[in-house]
Each structure stands twice: as C-alpha cells, then as structure tokens.
Amino acid sequence: MNRQQLFEQIRKKSSYLCVGLDTDLKKIPRHLLAEKDPVFEFNRQIIDATHDFAVAYKPNIAFYEALGPKGWESLQKTLEYIPADVFTIADAKRGDIGNTSSLYAQAFFSQMRFDSITVAPYMGEDSVKPFLEFAGKWVILLAHTSNAGASDFQLIESANGRKLYEEVLLRSQQWGSPDQLMYVVGATQADKIQGIRALAPDHFFLVPGIGAQGGDLEATSRYGMNKQCGLLVNSSRAILYASGDKDFTTRARAEAQQVQQAMHHLLDSILGK
Numbered sequence: 001m002n003r004q005q006l007f008e009q010i011r012k013k014s015s016y017l018c019v020g021l022d023t024d025l026k027k028i029p030r031h032l033l034a035e036k037d038p039v040f041e042f043n044r045q046i047i048d049a050t051h052d053f054a055v056a057y058k059p060n061i062a063f064y065e066a067l068g069p070k071g072w073e074s075l076q077k078t079l080e081y082i083p084a085d086v087f088t089i090a091d092a093k094r095g096d097i098g099n100t101s102s103l104y105a106q107a108f109f110s111q112m113r114f115d116s117i118t119v120a121p122y123m124g125e126d127s128v129k130p131f132l133e134f135a136g137k138w139v140i141l142l143a144h145t146s147n148a149g150a151s152d153f154q155l156i157e158s159a160n161g162r163k164l165y166e167e168v169l170l171r172s173q174q175w176g177s178p179d180q181l182m183y184v185v186g187a188t189q190a191d192k193i194q195g196i197r198a199l200a201p202d203h204f205f206l207v208p209g210i211g212a213q214g215g216d217l218e219a220t221s222r223y224g225m226n227k228q229c230g231l232l233v234n235s236s237r238a239i240l241y242a243s244g245d246k247d248f249t250t251r252a253r254a255e256a257q258q259v260q261q262a263m264h265h266l267l268d269s270i271l272g273k
Contacts, residue, residue: 001087001115001136002136002179003178003179003204003228004228006055006087006204006228007228007229009055009085009086009087010055010228010229010267011267013052013053013054013055013260014260014263014264014267014268015053015054015055015259015260015263015264016055016229016231016232016233016263016267017053017054017055017056017232017233017235017256017259017260017263018054018055018056018057018058018087018089018206018232018233018234018235019046019050019054019056019057019058019234019235019236019239019240019256020057020058020059020060020091020208020234020235020236020240021043021046021057021058021059021060021063021078021236021240022059022060022063022236022237022240023039023042023043023059023063023064023074023240024063025038025039025067027240027241027244028042028244028248029042029243029244029245029246029248030244031246037070037073037074037077039063039064039067039071039074039078040073040074040077040078040081043059043074043078043081044078044081045248045249046239046240046249046252047078047081047082047083048249049249049250049252049253049256050239050252050253050256051082051083051086053253053256053257053259053260054086054256055086055087055232056086056087056088056089056232056234057082057086057087057088057089058088058089058091058206058234058236059075059078059079059089059090059091060091060236061075061090061091061092075112076112079112079113079114087115087116087232088114088115088116089114089115089116089117089118089140089206089232090108090112090114090116090117090118091118092104092108092117092118093118093119093120093142094108094117094118094119094120094131095119095120095121095122095123095127095128096123096127097123097126097127098126098127098129098130099130101126101127101128101129101130101131102130102133104117104130104131105117105130105131105133105134105137109131109134109137110134114137115137115138116137116138116139116140116182117131117137117138117139117140118140118141118142118184118206119131119139119140119141119142120142121141121142121168121172125171125172125175128141128172128175128176129175132175132176132180132181137180138180138181138182139176139180139181139182140181140182140183140184140206141168141172141181141182141183141184142168142183142184143165143168143169143183143184143185143196144165144184144185144186144192144196145184145186145208146186146187146208146209146215147186150186165196166199169183169196169199169200170199173200173203178200178202178203178204181203182203182204182205182206182232183196183200183203183204183205183206184205184206184207184208185205185206185207185224186207186208186209186215187207187208187209187210187215187216187217187220187233193205193207193219193220193223193224194223194224196224197223197224197226197230201226202226202228202230203230204228204230204231204232205224205230205231205232206232206234207220207224207231207232207233207234208234208236209234210233210234210235210238210259217233217259217262217263217266218262218266220233221233221263221266221270222266222270225266225270225271227271229267229271233259233263235255235256235259238255239252239255239256239259240252242254242255
C-alpha cells in the first residue's frame with residue numbers, strides 16, 4: 001500500500017484509526033479460553049467488529065512471541081485474516097547490525113507479509129537501511145515516544161542545540177522518502193507534534209497514546225495533520241478491552257465507532273470535504 005492508497009482508505013472510511021492488537025490471554029473474555037486458539041479467536045472477532053472503522057491493525061509482537069510457537073501461529077492466522085485493504089503494522093521495534101536487520105526484514109516482510117514494521121534507530125543508518133530495501137514496504141521509525149523514560153535520551157541536546165529526537169527525524173530523512181518511512185510520535189507529546197510536523201512535513205506519523213493512555217486526539221490531529229492526513233492514530237486497550245464479557249465485540253465496535261466519528265469531524269474541519 002503506497003502513500004496515496006493509504007490516504008484514499010482514510011478518505012473512504014473517514015478514519016485514521018489504527019487498532020492495536022495487543023492481545024493478552026489474561027484480559028480476553030474467559031469464555032474464549034475454551035477455543036483451540038483463543039488469541040486468534042479474540043482477534044478474529046475484534047477485526048470483524050472494527051474493520052469498517054479502522055485503516056490499520058498493529059499487532060504488538062511481544063504478546064505473540066511470549067506464547068512461543070503457538071503465538072507465532074496465532075499471529076500468522078491473524079495477519080491472513082485482516083482484510084487486504086487494511087494496512088498492517090508489525091510492532092516489533094527491531095534494530096540491529098545490517099545482516100541481522102536484513103533477516104528481521106525478511107521475516108516480517110517476505111515470510112509474514114506485513115506492510116510495515118516499527119524500527120529502533122539507536123544503532124544508526126546501517127541498522128535501518130536493510131528494512132528500506134524492500135519495495136512497497138514501510139519502516140516506522142521511533143522518533144519521540146510517549147513512555148515515561150522517553151526523556152532519558154530523546155531530549156538530550158546535541159552540540160548544535162537540537163534534541164536527539166530532532167536529530168533522528170532530520171538525519172533519517174536522508175535514508176528514506178515519505179513513501180517508505182513513517183515516524184512514531186506519542187500522542188501524549190501533543191505539545192511537540194507541531195514542531196515535529198515542521199521537521200517532517202510529508203511523512204506519516206504513527207501516534208500511540210490515545211484512549212487508555214490519555215492522549216488528546218483533537219490536539220494531535222490539529223497539530224499533526226498534513227495535506228494527506230499524515231496520521232495513523234492507535235488505540236489498543238480502550239477498544240480491545242472495552243468489555244471483558246460476551247458483549248466484548250459490541251463494546252469494541254462502539255468504542256471504535258466513537259473514535260471514527262471524532263476523526264470524521266476532524267478530517268472535515270481540518271482538511272475539508
């Protein structure tokens with residue numbers, strides 16, 4: 001899916017919602033534990049309930065890796081079940097020396113066929129470029145995250161006075177174009193999103209942190225949108241675990257629809273019809 005196709009899906013659904021599939025066996029409704037593959041069954045029903053409001057799904061790979069081989073099977077079945085016109089993100093946060101990164105890229109792009117993968121930039125260009133060599137695939141680079149420890153390194157100033165996350169944004173644009181490179185920017189950093197958008201005017205941002213984490217959708221959208229929307233705003237727990245009972249799909253759908261309706265209004269008011 002290229003950038004224009006992604007924007008067309010955003011316009012078609014009046015939504016830039018990404019649903020994070022952070023599926024935790026300890027949190028899913030108990031009746032599903034009787035299923036042969038409870039993780040996939042939960043994901044399947046969540047996808048059925050939300051796919052007309054979501055333009056992307058983002059499995060957090062740790063939730064599947066922790067389950068061993070069965071977890072990888074659940075992940076593959078989930079990926080195959082997601083409709084073809086919905087963007088897929090492997091939230092894997094990989095990043096290693098070149099030959100290792102090449103194998104990670106092969107695993108997620110060639111074997112599992114994700115559209116994109118989150119990548120940590122700490123080891124520099126040669127750890128990121130192997131992911132960018134896969135035609136039609138996307139790298140989503142960690143830029144300014146929303147976790148408590150983000151300030152430990154991301155806000156350190158370099159010799160020229162720029163913050164480390166600003167250096168990441170500027171330097172990495174030399175490695176890949178807006179047609180293959182996105183950035184992770186936390187919604188709880190809404191006060192910084194306007195400045196980040198100025199540094200990367202054409203790139204898409206993956207924005208976690210709305211919903212359970214308290215990020216401000218309206219502020220994120222008004223400061224962060226570009227002419228092609230340029231945002232994929234993620235919600236995980238607020239949708240997945242809106243209910244822990246047999247009505248979980250109804251409640252998940254209602255939560256996703258509420259976010260989509262807010263996004264519809266913001267798209268119209270910021271970009272126009």
